[in-house]
Amino acid sequence: MGKERIVILGAGESGVGAAILAQKHGFDVFVSDFGGIDDHYKKQLIELNITFEEDRHSASDILNASEIIKSPGIPNNAPIIKEIKEIGIPIISEIxxxxxxxxxxxxxxxxxxxxxxxxxxxxxxxxxxxxxxxxxxxxxxxxxxxxxxxxxxxxxxxxxxxxxxxxxxxxxxxxxxxxxxxxxxxxxxxxxxxxxxxxxxxxxxxxxxxxxxxxxxxxxxxxxxxxxxxxxxxxxxxxxxxxxxxxxxxxxxxxxxxxxxxxxxxxxxxxxxxxxxxxxxxxxxxxxxxxxxxxxxxxxxxxxxFKNIAHRLEHVAKISGVNYINDSKATNVNSTWYALESVSTGVVLIMGGVDKGNDYNMLKDMVRQKVKAIICLGKDNKRIHEAFEDDVDIIVNTFSAHEAVQVAYHLAKKGDTVLLSPACASFDLFKNYEDRGNQFKIAVKEL
Missing domain, CATH: 3.40.1190.10 (Mur-like, catalytic domain)
Incomplete structure (x- = not known):
C-alpha cells in the first residue's frame, strides 16, 4: 500500500504551511495553484522537495487524492472544486x-x-x-x-x-x-x-x-x-x-x-x-x-x-495641517463606517475597488455629516457615484494611489483628514490591500 495522497490547492501562506505539515507526517503531497506561485513560497517547496504545479489545476494529479486541503480564497463554484465534490473526495481547510x-x-x-x-x-x-x-x-x-x-x-x-x-x-x-x-x-x-x-x-x-x-x-x-x-x-x-x-x-x-x-x-x-x-x-x-x-x-x-496593525486606521503623516490616514484594510462597507465614525474632522474620503455586492446605504448619514469629497480609486466607480451623488458635492475618479493623493491634497483644507478607506477589495488596481495601502503611503510621503 502506497502513502496516502494529500493534494493542496493554493500555494500561499496556508497552502505551503499545510504542505510542510503533511510531508512531516508521511503523506504523498502535491501542491497545485491556478495562478503563479510567489518566489518565496516556491523556494520553500523546492527546498523541501515537494512536487507542485502553477498556472493550472491538472485533474489527473488532483482527483487521485484521498483528501484535499483548499485555500480559503478558492470559491466553491471553481470548476476543479465541482469535480472534486462530484467524486466525493473530502475537502478541508488548513486549520x-x-x-x-x-x-x-x-x-x-x-x-x-x-x-x-x-x-x-x-x-x-x-x-x-x-x-x-x-x-x-x-x-x-x-x-x-x-x-x-x-x-x-x-x-x-x-x-x-x-x-x-x-x-x-x-x-x-x-x-x-x-x-x-x-x-x-x-x-x-x-x-x-x-x-x-x-x-x-x-x-x-x-x-x-x-x-x-x-x-x-x-x-x-x-x-x-x-x-x-x-x-x-x-x-x-x-x-x-x-x-x-x-x-x-x-x-x-x-x-x-x-x-x-x-x-x-x-x-x-x-x-x-x-x-x-x-x-x-x-x-x-x-x-x-x-x-x-x-x-x-x-x-x-x-x-x-497595544500597537495596531498597518493598514488599519494607520496614521501616515500630517502635512499642512491635514491628517492622512491609511485604512486600506477596510474592504467592506461596515469597516469604512467604523473608520468614519472614529474621525472627528471633515473628511476627504478615498474609496472604491472591486465591489462585493456592497450596500452603501449604511454610509449615507455618516458621509452627509463628515465627508466633503469622495475620490474614487478603482476601475469601475459607477455604483459609488449613484450611491452618494446627493450626499456630497464632489466625486472624482482616479486610477492610481498617486493620482488619488494628489487630488486629495488639493481638496483638503487645514484641519481636515484624508482617509483611504475603500469599502472594496483591491484586486482591480493592486495586488492586495497591503499593496494599496503601501502605494498610498508612498504617495503621501512624496507630497
Whole structure:
C-alpha cells in the first residue's frame, strides 16, 4: 500500500504551511495553484522537495487524492472544486488539518469586522502574561507550519467564514464572535442567513467546558443564536446593557465580570484603541484574558500599550495641517463606517475597488455629516457615484494611489483628514490591500 495522497490547492501562506505539515507526517503531497506561485513560497517547496504545479489545476494529479486541503480564497463554484465534490473526495481547510496534529488549546476569533485587531490584542495580552502562544489563521504565519515546527501550548486564531466553511471536527476552546454584517455575500448566494450560519460554525463541537464570547448588541448574532444549539458557557459583551457575566460599558468605563471576586474596570481613556467599535474589540479580548485568569494589571498594561496593525486606521503623516490616514484594510462597507465614525474632522474620503455586492446605504448619514469629497480609486466607480451623488458635492475618479493623493491634497483644507478607506477589495488596481495601502503611503510621503 502506497502513502496516502494529500493534494493542496493554493500555494500561499496556508497552502505551503499545510504542505510542510503533511510531508512531516508521511503523506504523498502535491501542491497545485491556478495562478503563479510567489518566489518565496516556491523556494520553500523546492527546498523541501515537494512536487507542485502553477498556472493550472491538472485533474489527473488532483482527483487521485484521498483528501484535499483548499485555500480559503478558492470559491466553491471553481470548476476543479465541482469535480472534486462530484467524486466525493473530502475537502478541508488548513486549520482543520493542522488541529489533528496538536493538543494546543485554541482561542478562535471571527466576525465581519474587527477580527484582526481583536486577534492581535488578545495575542498581545497572552504574550505579556507569559503564555507560550502562537498567532495564526488570517494573520501571522501558517497554523500548519507552526504545528509542524513550533511547540506552542496556546494559539490565537483569526478565522474567516471561508476557513470555517471547511472545518468539521475542529473545536475552539474559546470562541469569539464579534459581529455579523453583510460581507462576501457573493460567496453565500447573496443570503445573509447563509453567511451568518457560516460564522456560527465557530462554536461547532464545543462542550460545556468551553467558552463562547459574543456581542449581544448585534441583531444578526441574536437572531442566529435563537436558531443555534450552544453547549458552551456563554459570555456576552455589550455597550447598551449591563451584563451579569461577561462585559459591559458604563460611564466611560469597561467592566469585565468573569471572576466576580476580582472584576476588572478600565476607563476608555486608558485604552490604546479608540473609537466605539474598539470598545467592543477590547471587551472581547478582556473577557478572554479574564477567563484565563490573567492578572488585571497585565490586562490593563497590555490594553494600554497595544500597537495596531498597518493598514488599519494607520496614521501616515500630517502635512499642512491635514491628517492622512491609511485604512486600506477596510474592504467592506461596515469597516469604512467604523473608520468614519472614529474621525472627528471633515473628511476627504478615498474609496472604491472591486465591489462585493456592497450596500452603501449604511454610509449615507455618516458621509452627509463628515465627508466633503469622495475620490474614487478603482476601475469601475459607477455604483459609488449613484450611491452618494446627493450626499456630497464632489466625486472624482482616479486610477492610481498617486493620482488619488494628489487630488486629495488639493481638496483638503487645514484641519481636515484624508482617509483611504475603500469599502472594496483591491484586486482591480493592486495586488492586495497591503499593496494599496503601501502605494498610498508612498504617495503621501512624496507630497
Amino acid at each position: 482543520e488539518f493542522a488541529k489533528r496534529y496538536t493538543s494546543a488549546k485554541t482561542i478562535c476569533i471571527t466576525g465581519s469586522n474587527g477580527k484582526t485587531t481583536t486577534t492581535l490584542l488578545t495575542y498581545h495580552i497572552l504574550k505579556n502574561a507569559g503564555f507560550n502562544v502562537g498567532l495564526a489563521g488570517n494573520v501571522g504565519n501558517s497554523f500548519a507550519a507552526q504545528v509542524a515546527n513550533a511547540d506552542f501550548e496556546w494559539y490565537v486564531l483569526e478565522l474567516s467564514s471561508f476557513m470555517l466553511d471547511d472545518m468539521y471536527s475542529f473545536k475552539a476552546d474559546i470562541a469569539v464572535l464579534l459581529n455579523i454584517t453583510p460581507d462576501h455575500l457573493d460567496r453565500y448566494d447573496y443570503k445573509l442567513d447563509n453567511y451568518a450560519a457560516s460564522k456560527m460554525r465557530i462554536i461547532q463541537n464545543q462542550t460545556n467546558s468551553d467558552v463562547f464570547i459574543y456581542c449581544s448588541d448585534d441583531e444578526e448574532i441574536i437572531k442566529v443564536l435563537k436558531k443555534s444549539q450552544v453547549h458552551s458557557k456563554k459570555m456576552p459583551f455589550s455597550i447598551e446593557t449591563k451584563i451579569e457575566e461577561g462585559a459591559y460599558f458604563l460611564n466611560d468605563n469597561i467592566h469585565i465580570n468573569i471572576n466576580l471576586n476580582d472584576p476588572l474596570t478600565m476607563s476608555i481613556t486608558e485604552l490604546a484603541l479608540q473609537g466605539k467599535h474598539n470598545i467592543y474589540n477590547s471587551m472581547a479580548s478582556g473577557i478572554v484574558a479574564k477567563v484565563l485568569d490573567i492578572r488585571n494589571t497585565t490586562i490593563r498594561e497590555s490594553m494600554g500599550d
